[in-house]
Amino acid sequence: MIDRRVFLKSSGLALFGTAIAPGVFVRMAEAGTTRGKRVLVAVFQRGAVDGLNMIVPYGEQAYYGARRIIAIPQPGKTGGAIDLDGFFGAHPALEPLMPFYKDRSAAFIHAAGNPISTRSHFDAQDFMESGTPGVKSTRDGFLSRALAQQKAASPLRAVALSSAMPRILAGSGGALAMSDISRFGVQGTEAKSFEEMYADSVTDALRGTARDSFQASAILAKAAPSKLEPQNGARYPRGPLGDSLRQIAQLIRSDVGLEVAFTDVSGWDTHAAQGGSEGQLANNLRNFAEAIAAFAKDLGSRMSDVVLVTMSEFGRTVRENGNRGTDHGHATVMLALGGGIRGGKVFGKWPGLAAGQLFENRDLAVTTDFRDVFAELLTTQMGVPSLQKVFPGHDTSPKKWLNLIQS
Numbered sequence: 001m002i003d004r005r006v007f008l009k010s011s012g013l014a015l016f017g018t019a020i021a022p023g024v025f026v027r028m029a030e031a032g033t034t035r036g037k038r039v040l041v042a043v044f045q046r047g048a049v050d051g052l053n054m055i056v057p058y059g060e061q062a063y064y065g066a067r068r069i070i071a072i073p074q075p076g077k078t079g080g081a082i083d084l085d086g087f088f089g090a091h092p093a094l095e096p097l098m099p100f101y102k103d104r105s106a107a108f109i110h111a112a113g114n115p116i117s118t119r120s121h122f123d124a125q126d127f128m129e130s131g132t133p134g135v136k137s138t139r140d141g142f143l144s145r146a147l148a149q150q151k152a153a154s155p156l157r158a159v160a161l162s163s164a165m166p167r168i169l170a171g172s173g174g175a176l177a178m179s180d181i182s183r184f185g186v187q188g189t190e191a192k193s194f195e196e197m198y199a200d201s202v203t204d205a206l207r208g209t210a211r212d213s214f215q216a217s218a219i220l221a222k223a224a225p226s227k228l229e230p231q232n233g234a235r236y237p238r239g240p241l242g243d244s245l246r247q248i249a250q251l252i253r254s255d256v257g258l259e260v261a262f263t264d265v266s267g268w269d270t271h272a273a274q275g276g277s278e279g280q281l282a283n284n285l286r287n288f289a290e291a292i293a294a295f296a297k298d299l300g301s302r303m304s305d306v307v308l309v310t311m312s313e314f315g316r317t318v319r320e321n322g323n324r325g326t327d328h329g330h331a332t333v334m335l336a337l338g339g340g341i342r343g344g345k346v347f348g349k350w351p352g353l354a355a356g357q358l359f360e361n362r363d364l365a366v367t368t369d370f371r372d373v374f375a376e377l378l379t380t381q382m383g384v385p386s387l388q389k390v391f392p393g394h395d396t397s398p399k400k401w402l403n404l405i406q407s
Contacts, residue, residue: 047268047314051332059087062353079277093285096293104344106337112368118330124313127166140171147173153213156258161244161263182226225254234298237290241265245295272323306341332365376401
């Protein structure tokens with residue numbers, strides 16, 4: 001029965017307060033070896049991705065009844081979904097990720113998201129990045145709180161590929177934000193003047209943050225990660241996500257001490273002309289899949305120590321609207337890829353799309369809290385000692401985890 005299915009600091013020195021690897025990566029090991037530094041990479045799909053057309057419940061007729069124009073056909077039909085398990089299928093534009101899914105290096109989590117209902121992009125993103133759904137007074141981000149529990153081994157331990165510090169890394173965790181790793185910091189005689197100025201600061205926090213920024217700039221200048229070309233035949237697609245993931249891969253390959261990386265990609269707010277197998281959403285998903293596949297291919301054996309996870313503030317309505325699009329919904333899909341991931345599965349408890357099963361009679365219900373996914377990853381991948389400090393007030397016990405990571 002379906003209800004028993006377990007599918008399963010900124011550039012230019014702007015300062016902020018701041019097991020056995022899956023087979024595909026084992027076979028790549030001849031291209032290089034890892035150094036045991038575990039890395040968590042988070043990608044935010046801003047705008048609310050349509051999880052129902054991303055990972056299609058083609059085995060449920062109610063899906064096709066609600067989406068007569070934009071539905072993805074069943075596997076085997078023209079433009080059909082790529083079968084995953086006999087019930088779910090991937091959008092055909094996700095084909096670049098299928099080798100990792102088939103090799104059990106990638107998994108999807110369906111009906112996942114923020115348990116607090118809001119159809120505001122701003123509020124939903126804020127709740128997700130703060131890690132405190134429904135609480136607007138939280139000042140820092142949950143990844144920053146996770147980092148703050150452990151001593152920093154490198155000023156480049158946490159990096160956001162962004163022009164400004166994202167909410168998720170804001171706080172005392174010691175993160176840096178940079179839009180271009182080759183242009184971070186101030187160079188030459190100007191650097192010396194800035195360093196002396198901040199050294200005289202009476203604010204210890206500012207002095208420490210400035211010191212970390214200058215140290216990071218010096219490390220980047222010496223390691224020159226931006227000069228590293230993609231390996232293993234990886235080809236990143238043009239666009240913000242491809243550029244960001246290429247630079248994150250360069251930081252990992254240059255061994256500068258990276259532990260957490262964050263980037264985001266917009267364009268998922270498909271109210272009109274969303275398209276089905278082709279169109280607006282398909283184009284975004286294709287770029288998304290090509291960028292992530294290139295990242296994994298580029299890192300090769302190093303992916304045995306890397307986990308990439310995606311998130312989005314909410315999903316889309318089950319029923320298509322009159323503009324051949326979808327409106328703001330509730331649950332959506334997350335992706336986890338990398339070393340140790342128990343892949344080749346669609347995780348989560350499927351809530352169903354029939355009458356009486358929808359959230360507020362319009363949306364896919366959330367059955368997996370995004371915090372439970374991150375709780376497991378932060379513990380197993382980063383060794384965070386106290387999840388209660390990361391997600392205050394939330395039950396983070398392992399009994400709620402999905403067992404995404406191989407023991």
